[in-house]
Amino acid sequence: MGTGAWIVLILILLVIFWIVAIYNSFVRMNAGIDNAYKQIDVQLKRRYDLIPNLVEAVKGYMKFEKETLEAVISARSKAMSTPPGAEKFAAEGALSGVLGKLMAVAENYPDLKSNEQVKTLMEELRTTENQLAFARQFYNDSVMTLNTKVGQFPSNMIAGMFNFKPKTYFQIEEAARVTPKVDINI
Numbered sequence: 001m002g003t004g005a006w007i008v009l010i011l012i013l014l015v016i017f018w019i020v021a022i023y024n025s026f027v028r029m030n031a032g033i034d035n036a037y038k039q040i041d042v043q044l045k046r047r048y049d050l051i052p053n054l055v056e057a058v059k060g061y062m063k064f065e066k067e068t069l070e071a072v073i074s075a076r077s078k079a080m081s082t083p084p085g086a087e088k089f090a091a092e093g094a095l096s097g098v099l100g101k102l103m104a105v106a107e108n109y110p111d112l113k114s115n116e117q118v119k120t121l122m123e124e125l126r127t128t129e130n131q132l133a134f135a136r137q138f139y140n141d142s143v144m145t146l147n148t149k150v151g152q153f154p155s156n157m158i159a160g161m162f163n164f165k166p167k168t169y170f171q172i173e174e175a176a177r178v179t180p181k182v183d184i185n186i
Contacts, residue, residue, distance in 0.1 A: 019158055022158040023158060023162055026149070026155075032142045036139035037139055040132065042135075047132065050125050050128060051072060051099075051125075052076075054118070071101070072095075072098050075091070078095075089170050099125070143170075146164075146166070147167060150164055150165065
C-alpha cells in the first residue's frame with residue numbers, strides 16, 4: 001500500500017470517528033433532555049401530592065374563596081391527565097398560575113397564615129415550586145444545547161442523516177405570566 005492510500009484510509013477513518021462522535025453527542029444530549037424532563041415529572045408528582053392536602057387544610061378558612069379552590073383542583077386534574085408535550089407544558093403553566101393565586105389569597109387570611117399545618121404545606125409547596133422552576137430551567141438549557149447543535153454546521157448534516165430533530169422548550173401560557181389580583185372584600 002502506497003503513502004497516498006494510507007492518507008486516504010486515515011482520512012476515511014477520521015471522518016468515521018468524527019461522525020460517530022457527533023452521533024454519540026446527539027444520543028447523550030437526547031438522554032440528558034429525557035432525564036431533565038423526568039426530573040420535572042418528579043417535582044410535578046410532589047406538587048400533585050401536596051395540592052390536595054393544602055386545599056383540605058385551607059378549606060375551612062377560605063369559605064369565600066371557593067372559586068379559587070375549585071380552580072386549583074380543576075387545573076391539577078387537567079395537568080395530571082395531559083400527556084407529555086406542548087399541551088402538558090400549557091396545563092402546567094395554568095396550574096402554576098392558579099397556585100400563585102391560591103398562595104396570594106392565603107396571605108390575606110391572618111388565621112390561615114398562623115395555622116401550622118397550612119404554614120408547613122405552603123412552605124413545602126414554595127420549595128417544590130422553586131425546585132420545579134430549576135428543573136424547567138435545566139430542561140430548557142438542555143433543549144437549547146441540542147437545538148443549537150442540530151442547527152449548526154457541520155453537525156446539522158449528521159443530525160439530518162440520523163433524524164435528530166429540535167426539541168420543544170418548556171413555556172408557560174401568557175395567562176400564567178400575569179400576577180394574580182386578589183380581592184378579599186366580601
